[in-house]
Amino acid sequence: MMMNTQLQLQALFARTDLDSAGLTLLSAIAHHCGIAGTMTGEVTSNGVTVASFQLIVEESGAPSQADIDLSALASGVPSSSGSSGCGCVPAGAASTVFRTGKGGYALFYVASGPQAYAVRMTVVHSKSPGFDSTKLGPGDLFTVSPLRPGRYQAINSEIDQTAEVQVLYPDPSGKRARGQLEPERVRVTEKGFEKAKIVVRGAQGIVFVIETSARIQLRLQEPDDGPSGPRTPRRPGTLRSKLIEMSKPKP
């Protein structure tokens, strides 16, 4: 396994707390683009601007999604220049200009690295309010895919409302294909979270449908280490050596 993959996975498993104000591998924001025009955006990480981009919302274009990989922007290799949503790198198209139609979405996500990112967008030549990922508003969608089994608290720190999120311990037997699980959808209103308790499986998505001012955070309260309890990472070995070990008589 390559070192890059190891770093990616270590970043993935270290991330137990999730925050809409700091997007990581396990979270994303979809911002509804209801007004046509050109927006300039800036990506920050730890308060430092790491990239900028332009989002063009076309009046006549069909509503679609502009996939904007913040980690790719920060590394100088944007992963998409349009609305194909393929997540691939178009040959020779290292563009920082993204397009979507009016009524479409700008989808901000992080495909690699341990960093957390925030996004601010302002509308060029307009007094219309822009977008700030640290303070979501009606029409925005915040998604998370928590991995670590356990009990979490979901908090909307803008209005001080909470809910419980439980990530179930996975079936380690792997006997059944689980397939792609549909995400749990939860409305976030000024009265609080639509559901008091949200139960999902590891890597299953939760979509928070924002209908009020919101900053959503997930904090791990109590990890679940499953029936075997906490286990440290294993040492690599071969099946043959394991079999030899197993065949040794026990004292």
Next chain:
Amino acid sequence: MSEITLAVSGKAATELFNTLQSTFTFSKSDSGNFGPFSASYSVALHLQNGSFTLNNDGTVEVQHLQVVWDTLTAQVCFNLPGFCIGGFCIIPTPFGCALRLPKFCIGGPICIGPDLSGLLVSDVVDFKSGVVPRYFIDPQRAPGITDLAAEFAGHSNQWQIFLDPTNVAVDPVDIPATIDNLIENLIKNAIENAFPFIPGWAFDLLFDLLGPLLDLFTSLLGIVGPINDWLENLLFNQFGLLTAVETAIADYFANKYPIWQFEDPYPILPASNGLIPVKIPVRSLAVTIDASEMIVSADVGP
């Protein structure tokens, strides 16, 4: 010109064949890329159990010969998707998904190496063969030296009698269906070795995400049908291993090692009491076979 006749009994011929089959060895390794995966193999084998019969129609018959696969290891490498995040629909509509989160996977290549060494035996289809005499001139024999000097130097010319099989066929190896269990364990072990740094709960999550490992394996590699059939086909047909073994056996009998050979000139009396050995040149060798013996006749003399 005088003639000499040598006869080899059926029992002696069998002994000669037993020596012949016991000295056969074959080894080969190769690798290839097959699109979604790459593979390599290493084999070494020997022959056993063959019986040898002389026939009245001038042929010999080899029966019950078996190939013993002393070494038969394969390695198959493929990309494991690993942990896949996203890909779900954020805004579903009656007409499809209006907004979907991109899916990305963090994984990498893993390799499994099923080892079937010493477990498999293949039958060689019984075959009939004629015998062919050939004259072998030792290439290391110095030019111009006498037959006696060549003998002392260990480089005598030889008359050699080879089997001449027109076709050698080896039955396909029957890899048992229980290879599935081995493959499953190898994949699990390879995954654990590929991610030695992740915590225990993450392994459980990974195996939950991946689902049944054999299903994953067949899906990633595009395997249709049972895995044992696929592995047999990969090794013995796609790599051409069966043909290589058949060719090696046929070439061994027909060209590499004679069933019988003797030096020319043929020794009549050994050297003794200070006298040089008595040897006679052998010419126009012919071999005939009946059910009881193999008869070699030749002209002798200068």
